[in-house]
Amino acid sequence: MLKMRKINNLIKMLVLCGGLFFASCETTELDLTQNPNALSPVDADPDFYMNSIQLSYAYLIESFGNTAGAVTRIDYMSGRDYANAYQPGSFNGRWSSAYQTIMQDIREMNVIADESGLTHHKGIGQFIEAHILMTLVDFFGDVPYTEAFQGAANLNPVADSGASVYAVALGLLDSAIANFNSEALGEPKWTSSVTDPFYDGDWTAWTKAANTLKMSAYANTRLVDGSAIANFNAIVASGNYITSNADDMQFRWGTLAVQPDSRHPRYRSSYTSTGGGSYMSNSLMYHMFGEGYFSPSYDPRINFYYSRQVSRTPGIDADPDEEVLECGLQQAPGHYTGYVFCGVERGYWGRDHGNDNGIPPDGFLRALAGVYPAGGLLDDWTTLFNGPNPQKDGAGNGGNGVTPILLASAADFMIAEIALFVDGDINASGNAMLSGIAKSFDKVTNFAPKSALFTAVVDGNFGGLDQMIADFTNDIVNKWVDADMDGKKDILAIQNFVAQYGNGLGAYNFYRRTGFPTTLQPNIEPNPGGFIRSFYYPADHANNNSNISQKTGVTDPVFWDNNGASPGFPAAN
Numbered sequence: 370m371l372k373m374r375k376i377n378n379l380i381k382m383l384v385l386c387g388g389l390f391f392a393s394c395e396t397t398e399l400d401l402t403q404n405p406n407a408l409s410p411v412d413a414d415p416d417f418y419m420n421s422i423q424l425s426y427a428y429l430i431e432s433f434g435n436t437a438g439a440v441t442r443i444d445y446m447s448g449r450d451y452a453n454a455y456q457p458g459s460f461n462g463r464w465s466s467a468y469q470t471i472m473q474d475i476r477e478m479n480v481i482a483d484e485s486g487l488t489h490h491k492g493i494g495q496f497i498e499a500h501i502l503m504t505l506v507d508f509f510g511d512v513p514y515t516e517a518f519q520g521a522a523n524l525n526p527v528a529d530s531g532a533s534v535y536a537v538a539l540g541l542l543d544s545a546i547a548n549f550n551s552e553a554l555g556e557p558k559w560t561s562s563v564t565d566p567f568y569d570g571d572w573t574a575w576t577k578a579a580n581t582l583k584m585s586a587y588a589n590t591r592l593v594d595g596s597a598i599a600n601f602n603a604i605v606a607s608g609n610y611i612t613s614n615a616d617d618m619q620f621r622w623g624t625l626a627v628q629p630d631s632r633h634p635r636y637r638s639s640y641t642s643t644g645g646g647s648y649m650s651n652s653l654m655y656h657m658f659g660e661g662y663f664s665p666s667y668d669p670r671i672n673f674y675y676s677r678q679v680s681r682t683p684g685i686d687a688d689p690d691e692e693v694l695e696c697g698l699q700q701a702p703g704h705y706t707g708y709v710f711c712g713v714e715r716g717y718w719g720r721d722h723g724n725d726n727g728i729p730p731d732g733f734l735r736a737l738a739g740v741y742p743a744g745g746l747l748d749d750w751t752t753l754f755n756g757p758n759p760q761k762d763g764a765g766n767g768g769n770g771v772t773p774i775l776l777a778s779a780a781d782f783m784i785a786e787i788a789l790f791v792d793g794d795i796n797a798s799g800n801a802m803l804s805g806i807a808k809s810f811d812k813v814t815n816f817a818p819k820s821a822l823f824t825a826v827v828d829g830n831f832g833g834l835d836q837m838i839a840d841f842t843n844d845i846v847n848k849w850v851d852a853d854m855d856g857k858k859d860i861l862a863i864q865n866f867v868a869q870y871g872n873g874l875g876a877y878n879f880y881r882r883t884g885f886p887t888t889l890q891p892n893i894e895p896n897p898g899g900f901i902r903s904f905y906y907p908a909d910h911a912n913n914n915s916n917i918s919q920k921t922g923v924t925d926p927v928f929w930d931n932n933g934a935s936p937g938f939p940a941a942n
Contacts, residue, residue: 466641
């Protein structure tokens, strides 16, 4: 999609060319009180703005979700020292996208929306701005808002407190809900080129999403706001939030490999002509593999999350090979006792948390992003029967995956958290957790058609996929019954993290709110410094804004995180 700024420039060029062409003609009296070459927002098409805002928003959430997933071991993080794992320059693009692109475009679109009574356009913009503001606070703490968006009039906006920005976000969500429920004078024109990629103009679904985002805000602020729990419970009691997978908020990627590349970013980094370009998390694969194929602890979602290229892992269940996996020849660090080290058996070839070793020639050996959410290959045990299966560009679903944003399963896990951590209601928490697990299984295992080989293996060896899911669920129930309170919190947290695969924002916030799970694989560095409670400000922002001072480290908690200091909290570090 062309952004309006590009359109503006094109129009200006055309006008300029026209002026040059007629330069020899007689002069004409013109009203020069306005720039005739400028395209004002009221003259622009709000649908172009809307489409650009939604696309940029999806990319932004995908990017933040990947970083959040990496620090919580859902994905792989390559930094032995937390203070240096993510440099300030890493966030320049995201900051610019949030402030200079998305939220600025929302303001320009709102001029048109207010003039024309386009309340549904405005509601979507308010929802997106609220989510972006919450995410910025969750990552960086205090951020500019009241003095932002003033252009040359104020190049050094002061930062507002995280609490006040959250309050703004909640107000925007209330306004968005009101707009979604209003009679708009004009609807967005959903066509083949300009669409609502989330809900196709279903304003009831948008309202549920807004309420679910409010639930997330209240879950975060419950540690510092005495009214948060009551507000959270009121939404749950209303039932007007995302309760079904059919109402999940997600962005669907395409299969176009040429520019503009529409494929899922995880797919692009996995399915290349030189093999996998990124590593999967040993920590999450280990939790999901459990005690092996025929154990009730085996989580069949692993076949959908990851696709293996080989069937054995050097140094784990195959001969060590220092050229491709040197850690297979090494002893686990002393602080790794009881945790997975180096790799998971059966070809689940990933990396440990914080491993920053060089990159060996193992592109066609690594476990890759699977069919969910990346749109890759379903792991149907092909490597076990046919030997190595190097996966290349175009394999699987060609990148036609999703970025999950707000899910019914995540809402259930929030309800389970409040029940266990706040109310101490074990039964209510367990039931909500099981509901979240069931919805996650339904979403993941039905994401794409299953191959004949997958069905044959599952039916012939496990009694069918439904039986595998039932066995796994029963195993969780048994462990839940036997566990003490901290053990239950660990179980809930791990299952929450597994269900959040594809977008780690919720997991990152949960980890800082609760300190669970305590069973996460530690950083491979014995003393990595305090866990990242908030990230450095983007370099461009800190260096160019005289009213902003760069943080001295990454252990400063955001306003809603009143837990103990790091290191020490969270326990897994």
